[in-house]
Amino acid sequence: FSTASGETVRATLFPGDGIGPEIAESVKQVFNVAGVPIEWEEHYVGTEVDPRTESFLTWESLESVRRNKVGLKGPMATPIGKGHRSLNLTLRKELGLYANVRPCNSLPGYKTRYDDVNLVTIRENTEGEYSGLEHQVVRGVVESLKIITRQASLRVAEYAFHYAKTNGRERVSAIHKANIMRKTDGLFLKCCREVAEKYPEIVYEEVIIDNCCMTLVKNPGLFDVLVMPNLYGDIISDLCAGLIGGLGLTPSCNIGEGGICLAEAVHGSAPDIAGKNLANPTALMLSAVMMLRHLQFNNQADRIHNAILQTISEGKFRTADLGGKASTSDFTKAVCDHI
Numbered sequence: 408f409s410t411a412s413g414e415t416v417r418a419t420l421f422p423g424d425g426i427g428p429e430i431a432e433s434v435k436q437v438f439n440v441a442g443v444p445i446e447w448e449e450h451y452v453g454t455e456v457d458p459r460t461e462s463f464l465t466w467e468s469l470e471s472v473r474r475n476k477v478g479l480k481g482p483m484a485t486p487i488g489k490g491h492r493s494l495n496l497t498l499r500k501e502l503g504l505y506a507n508v509r510p511c512n513s514l515p516g517y518k519t520r521y522d523d524v525n526l527v528t529i530r531e532n533t534e535g536e537y538s539g540l541e542h543q544v545v546r547g548v549v550e551s552l553k554i555i556t557r558q559a560s561l562r563v564a565e566y567a568f569h570y571a572k573t574n575g576r577e578r579v580s581a582i583h584k585a586n587i588m589r590k591t592d593g594l595f596l597k598c599c600r601e602v603a604e605k606y607p608e609i610v611y612e613e614v615i616i617d618n619c620c621m622t623l624v625k626n627p628g629l630f631d632v633l634v635m636p637n638l639y640g641d642i643i644s645d646l647c648a649g650l651i652g653g654l655g656l657t658p659s660c661n662i663g664e665g666g667i668c669l670a671e672a673v674h675g676s677a678p679d680i681a682g683k684n685l686a687n688p689t690a691l692m693l694s695a696v697m698m699l700r701h702l703q704f705n706n707q708a709d710r711i712h713n714a715i716l717q718t719i720s721e722g723k724f725r726t727a728d729l730g731g732k733a734s735t736s737d738f739t740k741a742v743c744d745h746i
C-alpha cells in the first residue's frame with residue numbers, strides 16, 4: 408500500500424501482552440482491508456531485562472518509535488511489586504510521552520445510562536504519584552514522592568488548550584485536589600490558569616476531583632475537555648469508560664517529545680480472557696484511528712471509524728463485554744465487511 412505520493416509510512420507496533428496480540432491482529436486485518444499505507448515494525452516485550460533501558464523493553468524497540476515517531480501499542484502487563492521498571496512507565500519516561508489524550512463518546516445504538524457523553528480527558532503522563540518514586544524509610548514505614556513541576560504542568564495545560572481550540576471544543580476543566588495538596592496541585596492549577604489566559608475563547612474552570620467524580624456519574628454531558636495530573640487521569644478515564652460501556656471501547660493516544668504519537672487502548676492486558684478470542688478489539692481499533700488522524704490519513708480513518716460504529720450499532724456482532732456472543736474474530740470480520 409502507498410499514499411497518493413506513493414509513500415509507505417513506517418509505524419512501530421507493540422502487540423503487547425495478554426489479549427494484546429489478538430486485538431493487534433484485528434487492527435492489522437482492518438488496515439489491510441482499508442488499504443492503509445502503513446508498514447508495521449513489530450516489537451515484542453523481551454524475556455530479560457535490557458540493561459540499557461532497565462526494563463523488559465529493548466533499546467531497539469524504543470529506537471523504533473523515536474525513528475518512526477508514530478506507533479500503536481497493545482497493553483503491557485506490569486508484575487506487581489517485582490524489581491524492575493514498569494514497561495508503561497519506561498515508555499513514558501524514555502519517549503517523553505507527556506500527555507495522554509482519551510476521548511470518550513457515547514456509541515450510537517449501544518444503550519447505557521447516558522447517551523450524551525462527549526468528553527476528552529487529557530492526563531499529565533510523566534510525574535505525580537504515578538511515577539512510583541517510593542522507598543522504605545524504616546521497617547513498616549514507606550514514603551511516596553509526589554513531584555509536580557512547572558515545566559510538565561505548563562506543557563500538558565498548553566496541550567489541553569491547544570487541543571480544545573483545534574478540535575472545536577469550548578471548555579477546559581482543570582481537575583485537582585488543591586484544597587488539600589496545596590503545593591503540588593496548587594502549582595498544577597497555577598500553570599493551567601496562566602495558559603488559560605492565552606486562550607480567552609475557551610471557557611476555563613477548576614473542579615475538585617471528588618466533585619468531578621460525582622458530577623461525571625450524575626451528568627457527564629456537563630464536561631468537555633478535562634486536564635489533570637497523572638494519577639487522577641488514570642482513575643477518571645476508567646470511570647469515563649464505564650459511562651459508555653466499558654474498557655473495551657475507549658481509545659487513547661500518547662503525545663511525546665519531538666512530535667511522537669503512540670496510540671494505545673486505555674485497558675490493560677485482561678488476563679482473565681486472554682487467548683480465548685473473546686476480547687473486544689474496538690478500543691485498539693479506535694486508538695489506531697487516532698493514529699491515522701495524526702498522520703492525516705483522514706479518509707481511511709473515517710472509513711474504519713464508521714465501520715466500527717455501524718457494526719456496534721447493528722448489534723449482530725457484539726463481544727461479551729457488550730452483552731453479545733461474538734468472538735474477537737467475528738467482530739473483526741464484521742468491521743472488515745463494513746469497510
Ligand code: NAD
Binds near residue numbers: 426486676689
Ligand atoms: P484490565 O484493563 O486488563 O481488565 C479489567 C477488566 O476489563 C477485566 O475484566 C477485563 O477482562 C476487561 N477488559 C479489558 N479490556 C477488555 C477488552 N478489550 N475486551 C473485553 N474486556 C476487556 O485491567 P487489570 O486486570 O487491572 O490489569 C491487567 C494487567 O494489565 C496488569 O498487569 C496491569 O498492570 C496492566 N495494564 C496495562 C495497561 C497498559 O498497558 N496501558 C493499562 C492498564 C493495565
